[in-house]
Amino acid sequence: xxxVSLNNLVKKYGNLEVVHSINLDVADREFIALVGPSGxxxxxxxxxxxxxxxxxxxxxxxxxxxxxxxxxxQRNISMVFQSYALYPHMSVAENMGFSxxxxxxxxxxxxxxxxxxxxxxxxxxxxERRPSQLSGGQRQRVAMGxxxxxxxxxxxxxxxxxxxxxxxxxxxxxxxxxxxxxxQSTVIYVTHDQxxxxxxxxxxxxxxxxxxxxxxxxxEVFQRPATRFVAGFIGSPTMNLRxxxxxxxxxxxxxxxxxxxxxxxRDKVSAGGKVVFGIRPDDVFPAGxxxxxxDATDVHTVDVPVSITEPLGNxxxxxxxxxxxxxxxxxLNPKALHPGDRVDLSFDLSQAHLFSADTEKTLRS
Amino acid sequence: xxxxxxxxxxxxxxxxxxLIGLFLAMALICLPGLWIVLSSLRPTVEIMAKPPVWIxxxxxxxxxxxxxxxxxxxxxxxxxxxxxxxxxxxxxxxxALCIGMAGGYAFARYRFRGKTSIFLGFMLxxxxxGIALSLPLFFVYARLGIIDTHFGLILAYVALNVPFxxxxxxxxxxxxxxDLAEAAQIDGCTRWQAFxxxxxxxxxxxxxxxxxxxxxxxxxxxxxxxxLTRSTNSKTLPVGLLDYTAEFTIDWxxxxxxxxxxxIPALTLTFTVQxxxxxxxxxxxVKG
Numbered sequence: 001x002x003x004v005s006l007n008n009l010v011k012k013y014g015n016l017e018v019v020h021s022i023n024l025d026v027a028d029r030e031f032i033a034l035v036g037p038s039g040x041x042x043x044x045x046x047x048x049x050x051x052x053x054x055x056x057x058x059x060x061x062x063x064x065x066x067x068x069x070x071x072x073x074q075r076n077i078s079m080v081f082q083s084y085a086l087y088p089h090m091s092v093a094e095n096m097g098f099s100x101x102x103x104x105x106x107x108x109x110x111x112x113x114x115x116x117x118x119x120x121x122x123x124x125x126x127x128e129r130r131p132s133q134l135s136g137g138q139r140q141r142v143a144m145g146x147x148x149x150x151x152x153x154x155x156x157x158x159x160x161x162x163x164x165x166x167x168x169x170x171x172x173x174x175x176x177x178x179x180x181x182x183x184q185s186t187v188i189y190v191t192h193d194q195x196x197x198x199x200x201x202x203x204x205x206x207x208x209x210x211x212x213x214x215x216x217x218x219x220e221v222f223q224r225p226a227t228r229f230v231a232g233f234i235g236s237p238t239m240n241l242r243x244x245x246x247x248x249x250x251x252x253x254x255x256x257x258x259x260x261x262x263x264x265x266r267d268k269v270s271a272g273g274k275v276v277f278g279i280r281p282d283d284v285f286p287a288g289x290x291x292x293x294x295d296a297t298d299v300h301t302v303d304v305p306v307s308i309t310e311p312l313g314n315x316x317x318x319x320x321x322x323x324x325x326x327x328x329x330x331x332l333n334p335k336a337l338h339p340g341d342r343v344d345l346s347f348d349l350s351q352a353h354l355f356s357a358d359t360e361k362t363l364r365s
Numbered sequence: 366x367x368x369x370x371x372x373x374x375x376x377x378x379x380x381x382x383x384l385i386g387l388f389l390a391m392a393l394i395c396l397p398g399l400w401i402v403l404s405s406l407r408p409t410v411e412i413m414a415k416p417p418v419w420i421x422x423x424x425x426x427x428x429x430x431x432x433x434x435x436x437x438x439x440x441x442x443x444x445x446x447x448x449x450x451x452x453x454x455x456x457x458x459x460x461a462l463c464i465g466m467a468g469g470y471a472f473a474r475y476r477f478r479g480k481t482s483i484f485l486g487f488m489l490x491x492x493x494x495g496i497a498l499s500l501p502l503f504f505v506y507a508r509l510g511i512i513d514t515h516f517g518l519i520l521a522y523v524a525l526n527v528p529f530x531x532x533x534x535x536x537x538x539x540x541x542x543x544d545l546a547e548a549a550q551i552d553g554c555t556r557w558q559a560f561x562x563x564x565x566x567x568x569x570x571x572x573x574x575x576x577x578x579x580x581x582x583x584x585x586x587x588x589x590x591x592x593l594t595r596s597t598n599s600k601t602l603p604v605g606l607l608d609y610t611a612e613f614t615i616d617w618x619x620x621x622x623x624x625x626x627x628x629i630p631a632l633t634l635t636f637t638v639q640x641x642x643x644x645x646x647x648x649x650x651v652k653g
Contacts, residue, residue, distance in 0.1 A: 052547050073553040085544035089566045099552035102562075146552070 002063035002076075002153035002186055003028050004049065010057030011044050011210075019044055020210045021058065031180050031187045033197035036207035036233070042190045043158055045207075049188060050079050050156050062153060075154075078147035082159040084139045086131040092142050093118075093127040099150045117145040120182065121175070137168045141175070148183055157189040161196060173199060194234050198222070206230050228360040231278045231353055237317060239278045240327045243357055246273045253323035262349040263298055265363055274357035283351040284329040286318060287344040291332065298350040306341045320345050398628070405429070405621035412617050428622035441619075443626065445597040446605035451630070453515055453601060454583040457522035461579045464523070465530025466572060470560070472531065473538035484535075487528035495525065499592040506593055513595035521589050526579040533578070537571025538564065573638045584631055602627045 004026040011019035019041040026032050034042040047053040049060055051072035060067050067075050078099075086095050094101075096117055097110040118124045121141045131139055140160060147155055160176075161169045177200055180187055191197055197204045198218040206213045206221060206229075214226040225231035231239045244251035246269045250258040259277070261269060269275060282291050287301055307326050310317040316334035319326040320343060329345060337343060354363040404412050405428050407421045434440040471477075472484060502521060503512070511517035541564050549559035565572075587603040594600045606623055609616040 050547075050551060052550070071555070072547075072550040073555065077551060079548065079551045081544045081548060083542060083544050085542065085548035087545060087549070087563055098549070102553040102558065146548075150552070 003061070004154055004186060004188065005061045006045070006049070006058065007061070008058035009045065009048065009055065009060065011041070011048060011053065012056040017056075018210050019048075022207075022210075022212050024205060024212065024215065026186060026188060029184050029186055031189065031200060031202045032205060033189045033191060033201035033203075034205045034207060035191055035194055035197040036213075037192060039209075040207040041210040042192075042205075042207050046156055046158055046188060046190045049154075050077060051075050076150075076152050077154045077156055078150050078152040079156040079158065080140075080143045080147050080160045082162050084131070084143045084163075086139060086142055086146070088131050090130075091127065092123060092129050092131070092134070092145075095131065095142055096123075096145045096149050098146065113149050114145075117149045120148065120179070121145050136164050137172060140164065140172055144176070144179065148179070151183075153186065155183075155185055155187045157187065157191075159191055160189075161191070161193070169196075176200060195236065198234070204234075206233060208233075224362070224364065225278075225353060226362055228276050228278070228355040231355065235280055237281050237328050237330075239280050239353070240284060241276055241278045241355075242323060242325065242327075244275055244277050246271055246275060251275065251277050255324035257302075257323035259302075259347060260298075260300055260349060262352040262354065264350070265352075265354045268363040268365070269354065275363065276355040276357055276360070278353035278355065279347060279349075279351065281317065281328040281330040283348040284327055285346055285348075286329065286331050286335075286337070287346045289331040289333055289335070290346060290348065291330070299346045299348050301344050301346045303342055304345045306337050306339055306343055308339055309337050318343070401621045401624050401628075405618060405625050407618065409616070409618055412621075428618045429626075432619060432622055432626070441605055441608040441623070442597045443602075443605065443623065446600055446602045447626070449515065449594075449597075449599055450584060450601040450603075450627075453518045453522065453599075454580050456515070457519045457526065457583045458576055458579045460519070460523045461526035461530045462572060462576050464527050465534045465575055465579075466565075468527070468531035469534030469536075469571075470538050470564075472535040474543070484532075487531055490524075490528050494588075495586065496588040499589050502589065503592050512593055513599045515599055517593050518590060518599060518601070521593065522579075522583040522586065525586075525589075526582055529582075530575040530579055533575040534568065534571050537568040541567045577635055577638050580634060581631055584627070 004024075006022055006024045008021045008023060009019060010017065010021050022041075022045065024032075034045060036042050044053060048055050049062075051067065051070060055068050062075055062077070087098065090098065093114050097114045100110045100113055114127070115124075118127055121144060123138075123141055123145055126134060126138060126142070131142065134142065140163075143160070157176075161172050164172060173196060176189075180200075189197070189200060201218065203215060203217055204221050205215050208229050214221055214230045216224070216226075221230055221234050225234060225239075228241060232241055242253055244253050244259075246252075246261065247258075248271075249261060251261055252258045285291070290299075302322060304320045304322045307319040307321050309319070311334065314332075314334075316331045316337070318329040318331050318337060320329055321327075322345065327345070331337070355361060356363060403421055406424045406426070407418075408423055408425075411418050411421065411423065432440055432443050472480065498521075506512045506517050511520070545563050545567070546556075546559040549563045550556065554562060584601075585603060586601075590601045590604045591607070594604055602623065606620055609620040609623065
C-alpha cells in the first residue's frame with residue numbers, strides 16, 4: 001500500500017497546456033475521487049499516474065519512489081478502464097490471471113489468486129467464459145477482478161461505471177465501496193458523476209480546465225464550496241446561483257428584486273460590491289415545506305409565481321420565478337401546485353453562499 | 366390467421382428464390398474451375414469439340430502421367446517449377462507479412478509527419494500494372510545480374526505485396542482497441558509483450574488474410590515472372606504453362622493438368638488458414 005503525491009504536475013500537448021501545475025497528496029488507503037466536467041484534465045492526470053502519458057513537468061511519487069520515468073509495469077498499479085479493456089481472446093480466468101502469468105508466477109499460485117478474486121466478486125460461475133459472453137456489469141466486475149489479483153499499491157479507476165445503466169451503476173457503486181473496504185488500498189477514482197464521487201470517496205478533488213478547484217471531504221465540498229464552480233458542480237439539483245450587487249444592506253438582483261445579505265456574510269461585503277449569491281434547492285422551499293423546521297431565524301420569504309413543478313413522489317421540485325429567473329426549490333410533504341399559482345417561497349439564508357463576482361472565490365473566511 | 370399463413374408462404378418463396386439465386390451465382394463462379402479439371406482429363410479433340418461435350422466420354426490421367434514423365438517424353442520439369450514457385454511465394458509472403466505487420470502497426474498506432482502522404486504513396490504504387498514494370502525491371506535486374514534468380518523474383522513480389530499487406534493489416538490493428546495494449550502494459554507487459562500477447566492475436570484474422578492474398582498474388586503472378594526468369598533455376602508454375610505452347614499448337618489438356626496442379630496448393634493453403642479468418646474476435650473487449 002502506498003501514498004501518491006503529485007508535485008507541480010504539468011501536461012502539454014505541443015503548445016497546449018492541459019494540466020496546469022497541480023499538487024495533490026493522496027494518503028495511504030485513501031479513496032480519492034477526481035471529478036470535473038469533460039476536458040478538465042482528470043483522465044489525463046490519472047493516465048500520467050498510470051504511466052500511459054508522458055509527464056511534461058513536475059513529479060509523481062508513489063510511495064517513496066519518483067515514478068516519472070518508470071513504465072506502467074514497474075509502478076505496481078492496477079487500472080480499471082471505462083471500456084473495461086478485457087482481453088477478448090482469453091477467458092475470464094485468463095484475463096484475471098494475466099498479470100501474474102506475465103510476472104512468471106507458478107500456475108498454482110495464479111489459480112489460487114484468481115479463485116480468491118472470483119470469490120470476492122462473485123465471478124466463480126463465469127471463469128471459463130469469454131468477455132463477449134458477459135453482460136456489461138459482469139465485464140466490469142471481471143475488470144475489477146483483474147485489478148485486484150495483482151495486489152497493487154494503488155488502484156486507478158477511469159470512469160468505470162460510465163457505460164452501465166443507472167440501476168447497475170448504483171449496484172456497482174456499492175460493490176466498489178465494499179471492495180475498497182475489503183482490500184484496503186489506495187484508490188484514485190476518476191468520474192464526471194458527482195454522485196459517484198460523493199458516495200464513494202474519502203476526499204474529492206474537483207478539477208476544471210486543468211486546475212484543481214477544491215480538495216475536501218464530500219461534506220466540505222458540499223457545505224463549504226470554495227468557488228462558484230464547485231458550488232454549481234456539486235449537488236443535485238444544482239445550486240441556485242445568481243449575480244447581485246450590494247446596496248442598502250441588501251443583495252439587489254439585475255431586475256431590482258432584493259434579498260437580505262446572509263448573516264454570516266454581512267461583514268464580508270461592502271456597498272457597491274458585486275457578488276454571486278448561491279443557495280441550494282434544499283434551502284429554498286414553499287413556506288412550511290422545508291427540510292429545516294419552521295423556527296429558522298434567517299428565513300426570508302417572498303411571494304412568487306410558480307413556473308413548473310417536477311413531482312418526484314416524496315418531494316416535488318418547484319421552479320418559481322424570482323428576480324427575473326426561475327429558482328429551484330425543494331418541497332417536502334408536497335402539496336399540489338400548478339404553473340401560475342402563487343407561493344410563499346422561503347430562503348434559509350443561514351445556509352446560503354456568497355462568492356466574489358470577480359474571482360469567483362467564496363467570501364467565507 | 367390467414368394473414369400469417371400468407372406471410373409464411375411469402376417467406377418460404379423468398380427463401381427458395383434466394384437459395385436458387387445463390388446456387389446460380391456459385392455455379393457461374395465454379396464453372397471455369399470445373400471446366401479446367403474436366404479438360405485435364407480428356408483428349409484435345411473433345412476439348413475443342415463444337416458444340417461442347419459436357420459429359421466427358423474418355424476420361425484418362427494421361428496428361429498427369431505425361432507431365433511427370435520427364436522432358437522428352439511429353440513432360441515438363443514440373444517439380445522444379447513447383448519448387449521454385451513454393452520457395453519464391455512462401456519467402457516473399459513471409460517477408461511481406463513481416464514488413465506489413467510492422468508498417469500496419471505503425472500506421473494504426475503512431476502519429477508521424479507525412480503519414481497520410483506515405484500511405485497514399487503506398488496505395489498509388491498498386492495502380493501501376495505489373496506488366497508496365499517488367500521492362501524497366503528487366504533492365505535493372507540485368508545490370509544487377511539477378512535475372513533468373515529466386516532472389517530477383519522474391520524482391521519484386523515483396524515490393525508488389527508490401528503496400529497491400531500494410532494497408533490490410535493497418536485496418537485490422539485499428540480495430541483492436543488501444544485500451545487493450547495499455548491494460549496489458551499495466552498488467553506488467555513490456556511494449557513488445559503487449560503487442561505480441563494481446564494485439565497480435567487479435568489482429569490475426571487480418572494478418573492471415575493478408576498472408577493468403579500475398580501468397581496467391583505471388584503464386585499466380587505471370588507478367589513479371591515471364592520476363593525475369595529464364596530456366597528451371599527460377600521459372601515458376603505460371604511461366605511453366607507456356608511449355609505447353611508450341612509454334613502452331615497448344616496442348617490444352619497438358620496446360621489444364623498443370624493448372625490443376627497449381628490450384629491444389631493454393632486451395633489447401635486457403636482452407637488451412639481459413640479458420641484464422643474468423644473475424645469479430647474483438648467483440649466483448651470493450652463496452653457494448
